[in-house]
Amino acid sequence: MTMAATSHDTPVETAAPSTRRQPDRTYWLLAPGVLWMLLFLVAPILMMVYVSFWTQTTFKIEPTLTLKSWITFFSSDTYLGALWTTVRIWLIVLVSTLLVGYPAALFVGLFVKNKTLSTALLVLCVIPFWTSFLIRVLAWRPMLGKEGAINMILMKLGIVTQPIEVLLFSELSVIIGMTQIYCVFMVGPIAFMLGRIDPSVIEAAQDLGASFWRIFRTIILPLSMPGVVVGAIFVSVMVLGEFATSAALSGRKVNLLGNIIVTQVGSLKWAFAAVAGVVLTILMGAVVAALLRVVDLRKEL
Amino acid sequence: MSAVLQLKNVHKAFAGVPALAGVDAALMDNSYVSLLGPSGSGKTTLLRVIAGFEQPDGGEILFAGRRIDGVPPHERGIGFVFQNFALFPHLSVAQNIAFGLENRAVAPVTDAKAVTARVRDMIGLVGLTGLEDRAVTQISGGQKQRVALARTLVTEPSMVLLDEPLGALDANLRTRMRGELRTIRERCGVTFLHVTGSETEALAMGDTVLVLDRGRIAQATDAGTLYSRPASADVARFLNCYNIFSGAVSGNVFESPVGRLALGGVRQASGRPAYAIRYDRVAIRPRDAAAAGDEVRIEASFVASEYSGAAINSFFTLDDGRVFEVETHLSHAAPEAFEEKARYALVWKREDALVFV
Numbered sequence: 316m317t318m319a320a321t322s323h324d325t326p327v328e329t330a331a332p333s334t335r336r337q338p339d340r341t342y343w344l345l346a347p348g349v350l351w352m353l354l355f356l357v358a359p360i361l362m363m364v365y366v367s368f369w370t371q372t373t374f375k376i377e378p379t380l381t382l383k384s385w386i387t388f389f390s391s392d393t394y395l396g397a398l399w400t401t402v403r404i405w406l407i408v409l410v411s412t413l414l415v416g417y418p419a420a421l422f423v424g425l426f427v428k429n430k431t432l433s434t435a436l437l438v439l440c441v442i443p444f445w446t447s448f449l450i451r452v453l454a455w456r457p458m459l460g461k462e463g464a465i466n467m468i469l470m471k472l473g474i475v476t477q478p479i480e481v482l483l484f485s486e487l488s489v490i491i492g493m494t495q496i497y498c499v500f501m502v503g504p505i506a507f508m509l510g511r512i513d514p515s516v517i518e519a520a521q522d523l524g525a526s527f528w529r530i531f532r533t534i535i536l537p538l539s540m541p542g543v544v545v546g547a548i549f550v551s552v553m554v555l556g557e558f559a560t561s562a563a564l565s566g567r568k569v570n571l572l573g574n575i576i577v578t579q580v581g582s583l584k585w586a587f588a589a590v591a592g593v594v595l596t597i598l599m600g601a602v603v604a605a606l607l608r609v610v611d612l613r614k615e616l
Numbered sequence: 617m618s619a620v621l622q623l624k625n626v627h628k629a630f631a632g633v634p635a636l637a638g639v640d641a642a643l644m645d646n647s648y649v650s651l652l653g654p655s656g657s658g659k660t661t662l663l664r665v666i667a668g669f670e671q672p673d674g675g676e677i678l679f680a681g682r683r684i685d686g687v688p689p690h691e692r693g694i695g696f697v698f699q700n701f702a703l704f705p706h707l708s709v710a711q712n713i714a715f716g717l718e719n720r721a722v723a724p725v726t727d728a729k730a731v732t733a734r735v736r737d738m739i740g741l742v743g744l745t746g747l748e749d750r751a752v753t754q755i756s757g758g759q760k761q762r763v764a765l766a767r768t769l770v771t772e773p774s775m776v777l778l779d780e781p782l783g784a785l786d787a788n789l790r791t792r793m794r795g796e797l798r799t800i801r802e803r804c805g806v807t808f809l810h811v812t813g814s815e816t817e818a819l820a821m822g823d824t825v826l827v828l829d830r831g832r833i834a835q836a837t838d839a840g841t842l843y844s845r846p847a848s849a850d851v852a853r854f855l856n857c858y859n860i861f862s863g864a865v866s867g868n869v870f871e872s873p874v875g876r877l878a879l880g881g882v883r884q885a886s887g888r889p890a891y892a893i894r895y896d897r898v899a900i901r902p903r904d905a906a907a908a909g910d911e912v913r914i915e916a917s918f919v920a921s922e923y924s925g926a927a928i929n930s931f932f933t934l935d936d937g938r939v940f941e942v943e944t945h946l947s948h949a950a951p952e953a954f955e956e957k958a959r960y961a962l963v964w965k966r967e968d969a970l971v972f973v
């Protein structure tokens with residue numbers, strides 16, 4: 316914060332042209348990036364918003380402005396259902412990655428004192444990404460299926476008499492799959508923040524008489540919040556835009572906004588796809604803005 | 617006065633390398649104890665063992681008559697002030713100070729008013745009034761030091777351990793904080809164990825000074841005695857005010873690398889023979905001046921001198937190439953100008969030298 320203040324003050328305080336020219340020139344370093352973003356990110360998004368108001372007929376699309384696609388989207392049970400499913404699955408996956416990821420991050424970031432070992436453990440978390448998505452999905456089927464490993468074991472042990480069908484091709488399997496894939500994006504930032512906590516701060520709290528749970532609640536958790544928020548942003552943006560996991564693991568039973576866009580584009584319904592795209596973009600923006608409210612990242616990082 | 621803390625033959629090794637090799641000490645109640653030792657002598661390790669952050673490999677620690685090795689840190693009632701302060705970075709000054717009262721497992725203070733009142737009193741005691749709501753990342757080093765101290769004192773520990781508490785401060789502030797630490801301690805009436813690597817700090821602050829050398833207490837005494845009668849050549853070396861010669865005693869002379877030094881004063885048993893003469897006991901004379909009968913005289917060439925306030929320190933090289941230091945107090949005489957590389961006689965009284973046998 317102090318840094319930001321000084322860099323704002325500099326041009327006001329130092330009127331000398333020699334010191335002013337320097338920052339002006341350095342802005343050119345941003346030019347390629349800004350140009351790239353304008354051309355390939357901002358312009359296409361604006362284009363998408365524009366297209367969502369075009370007139371869609373069965374075989375072609377015309378640049379005559381209309382609200383028809385928007386009205387169809389918000390009066391259709393299918394689309395609103397997909398929106399609700401997206402939000403629901405996002406919330407569940409967010410909570411489950413946090414529940415699975417936080418303890419793991421706590422172990423790696425705080426209790427492993429050896430820096431090399433904690434880096435090695437973080438790399439271990441990334442190992443699932445060394446296999447392709449398709450192969451992992453393929454591997455889940457014999458695991459979760461009706462005659463899969465989990466059902467066989469449960470039946471052998473006599474815990475269930477009939478195979479549990481919801482394990483595969485259901486919302487549950489989509490949630491299991493997504494949690495597995497995105498958990499590491501939660502672990503990373505949290506472990507990073509926990510690793511930055513000075514061990515003597517925790518010892519000081521111990522010395523002042525606090526028990527472990529007190530220290531966790533009053534020191535460790537607040538100091539790791541920026542990591543939780545960054546992790547939550549990663550997971551949210553990726554889960555909200557998901558379509559592949561649900562397509563592969565739900566047998567088309569679970570339709571997310573992403574799946575709607577894929578099918579609409581597939582049948583050349585550009586205007587509908589654009590409406591879904593705009594809705595999804597707004598949703599992501601709102602989620603990220605809300606998460607950023609939780610912690611003042613600028614102050615914490 | 618009785619001993620509040622007793623250490624009996626405390627041992628601690630890290631991966632087989634001893635850091636504490638049998639520490640014995642008794643710390644008096646309501647006193648300021650400084651612990652002096654060179655880097656790596658085990659000062660931090662000793663404090664961490666007393667506070668309970670490290671378990672000793674052997675020996676006994678008695679605190680207020682009770683054995684505490686094995687008791688977890690938060691049940692010991694011993695405060696610890698960390699070298700880097702270790703403040704809670706997400707809490708304000710007042711919240712940092714209130715932390716122990718509100719969150720301790722044993723008898724937490726749940727009444728918010730009582731907490732506020734005690735925090736306010738403590739903030740007044742350490743001189744932080746007006747900074748209550750400031751973030752601890754936005755205060756100066758000296759202020760952080762006070763917060764760290766206040767945070768510990770407010771929990772009313774029976775003893776406070778301070779690990780180089782002034783190490784992170786600049787020289788000016790360090791001198792001022794010395795006085796303040798002593799005043800604060802007197803007002804609280806608890807024992808402070810203050811670790812430092814600086815001999816001036818240890819001598820200025822401690823009612824008792826413990827000297828730690830290679831994991832053992834080499835000497836435990838008051839500042840005056842320590843300064844004039846170090847127990848061994850190693851202790852004399854840490855005090856940074858003695859010229860030390862190694863060699864051997866033969867009859868009435870000490871055989872040193874710079875010649876035979878006549879003996880006069882007391883001899884102390886320390887295991888390793890050495891001859892030590894304090895910087896400020898040496899007089900610099902022209903080369904042709906004769907020495908009196910009770911004096912010891914050596915020759916050396918002048919290198920340079922250095923002012924340090926009321927005194928001037930002159931450096932000479934002896935014939936074996938070693939540096940010899942002389943401290944002259946300017947209240948005694950106007951500074952003399954010595955000629956570089958010229959030879960002078962360095963003279964002191966026989967009985968002023970310390971002889972270790």
Ligand SMILES: Nc1ncnc2c1ncn2[C@@H]1O[C@H](COP(=O)(O)OP(=O)(O)OP(=O)(O)O)[C@@H](O)[C@H]1O
Pocket residue numbers: 630631634635653654655656657658659660661662813
């Ligand atoms: N956690 C540890 N693991 C291994 N060795 C250690 C550990 N802590 C201390 N040591 C070793 O024990 C010895 C004493 O260390 P200690 O930190 O107590 O020294 P110190 O007197 O506090 O030094 P300084 O004045 O530099 O702080 C040193 O040789 C050090 O290398």
Ligand SMILES: [Mg+2]
Pocket residue numbers: 659660661
């Ligand atoms: Mg230390």
